[in-house]
Amino acid sequence: MSECGCGGDPKEIRNIPTELRFGDRIGALKVRLGIGRDSYKIPPGLYSVGTPNGTSPVFVSANYKLTFDSLRKELGGLDCYILILDTKGINVWCAAGKGTFGTEELVNRIAKTGLSEVVSHRDLILPQLGAPGMCAHEVKRRSGFNVIYGPVRASDIKKFLAAGMEATPEMRTVKFTARDRTVLTPMEFIPGMKLSMLVFGMLFLANFIAKEPFGTHDLYIYLGAVIVGTVITPILLPIIPVSAFSLKGWILGVCWTAYAVWAYGWLPDDLLTAFGYLLVLPSLSAFFAMNFTGASTYTSFSGVIREMRMAVPIIFVTIAVGAVLLFIGRVI
Amino acid sequence: MRYLKNVVTLELNTDKCLGCGRCWEVCPHGVFEPDDMKARIKDRDKCMECGACAKNCPLNAISVKSGVGCATAIIKGMLTGKEPSCGCSDSDCC
Known part of the structure; x- marks a missing residue:
């Protein structure tokens, strides 16, 4: 139980670094080669980066470690929270398609982590590719939190914040480069x-x-x-x-x-x-x-x-x- | 990059639309655009049927038959008689 984080205090906020270590990179390489890719999970819950306070932004993501790593490495120098949903160790896009990155899990996770007492604002930044699983107006109705869809790529997060949480059409478009x-x-x-x-x-x-x-x-x-x-x-x-x-x-x-x-x-x-x-x-x-x-x-x-x-x-x-x-x- | 033409099931009911802008916000392929305080389908063939627009439309003005656009999953679905789903594991941890 404890290794998947289900046994601990659901309201515990774990502070995490934004630099990836050697082990993280090896892990990513193994996933790409198909070694142990189905058991690469992190515990769901609330995480913090830097020293956030009640007005700091909250990013929502999936509990696939590759997803978590590609998000946190873009958050260097920021003070913020990350709310990790239990997507059964699957990335945001696939989990949204299955519905595990979805309204139900988000609303429940907000309640379990006591997020409304941690932050004073009511805005959540979701990756845009999570939208197929989410019903933004339902989340608002059931939890009081507004869903703001952020950029597709985590690497655009700082630009997105600097523009007052506005994503450009370019940030909203999925690419498929060589x-x-x-x-x-x-x-x-x-x-x-x-x-x-x-x-x-x-x-x-x-x-x-x-x-x-x-x-x-x-x-x-x-x-x-x-x-x-x-x-x-x-x-x-x-x-x-x-x-x-x-x-x-x-x-x-x-x-x-x-x-x-x-x-x-x-x-x-x-x-x-x-x-x-x-x-x-x-x-x-x-x-x-x-x-x-x-x-x-x-x-x-x-x-x-x-x-x-x-x-x-x-x-x-x-x-x-x-x-x-x-x-x-x-x-x- | 473009896939097959005239096959996508995306439909927008402009009578219901109030132009809130959620659909063009969530679409990963820029299928929608604003047009006279309403949404308009700009490029239907670019739609990948992910369903984000329909799910996030507060007025249920959009319909699309979404599913896993993956041949392997569809073949598996045909063989097992189940709904096509990704190969990724579904194992529960707790």
């Missing part, structure tokens, strides 16, 4: 490789009876297709001139596969293998690229559904037909 996309790619590639273990297992078994066993060239062409779908397509996302993610991945997948079947000599020497791969691998890249819709910051639910209705049957059929060609060409 850097944003790149840091997300390990969490596309690693699960992709886990799925690929299944494929490697099948090829290993096939090699016992294969007339042309699968070798290093097969490994490279396959790995290339996974990397195209999980890493290259996300990084090049805006410059591939189509809008559906699967099509973006498929186009790059065709380029890679066509090059590799020629470079490894299957084209023109082994047409079954060449066309087998040309059917299977671009579709595999397309599948992985389509999964990146989950990480992207601009795809809509209805759009993804429409894309999947088109793409999933095509991916399924091409992979099945291509696998049959490979089986005929290499195994029997």
Whole structure:
């Protein structure tokens, strides 16, 4: 109980530093690589930065440590409070989508921490990306606190405060820069490789009876297709001139596969293998690229559904037909 | 960056709108703009259906079918018959 902070005094205010330590950075790196990312929580409750008083601003955030770190490192030199909601260790945006960063939890957390006795004003600054979970007018009605939506990025907080708690349209807009996309790619590639273990297992078994066993060239062409779908397509996302993610991945997948079947000599020497791969691998890249819709910051639910209705049957059929060609060409 | 066109479910009922400005405040893609003391949808195709505007509209003037725009989650939802939700863990700590 005590490690999640549920056992302690809910009204305790913990003072926290704004500098990240080495351990915090290592923790962030591990999360990006998918190590222990589901248990990276901090206890919900009220925290303080500097020496705040009753008129100091209150920021509301989630109890995912990566979120907490990226907020507190932007608060250096300020005196303020941070109200951490229990979002089950999930970031603000995802928790808002699930409703755990929501009206109910905020109203309850205000009551539990006794916030109305800690500060004399009635303003809360919420990250704008928490808005899908919050009902600002309900929070006001039930707790008396006004919700002010701050900037999307914590790095704009000081500018936001300096402008009298006004966010510019630029601060309100979500971006998806090359850097944003790149840091997300390990969490596309690693699960992709886990799925690929299944494929490697099948090829290993096939090699016992294969007339042309699968070798290093097969490994490279396959790995290339996974990397195209999980890493290259996300990084090049805006410059591939189509809008559906699967099509973006498929186009790059065709380029890679066509090059590799020629470079490894299957084209023109082994047409079954060449066309087998040309059917299977671009579709595999397309599948992985389509999964990146989950990480992207601009795809809509209805759009993804429409894309999947088109793409999933095509991916399924091409992979099945291509696998049959490979089986005929290499195994029997 | 733009996704598929003419697919978004966002609707604004201007008769109910009193122009409080919450929708253009919370929208992460600048879909709304003020127009003659009311909100107006400036660019519907930019909407990612997060639902922030509908949830924060005090007059219920906005509707949008929001959900997880994530293929993996949707496939999982189809396979398990549950509502699509993110891969992130839901484990309770207390």
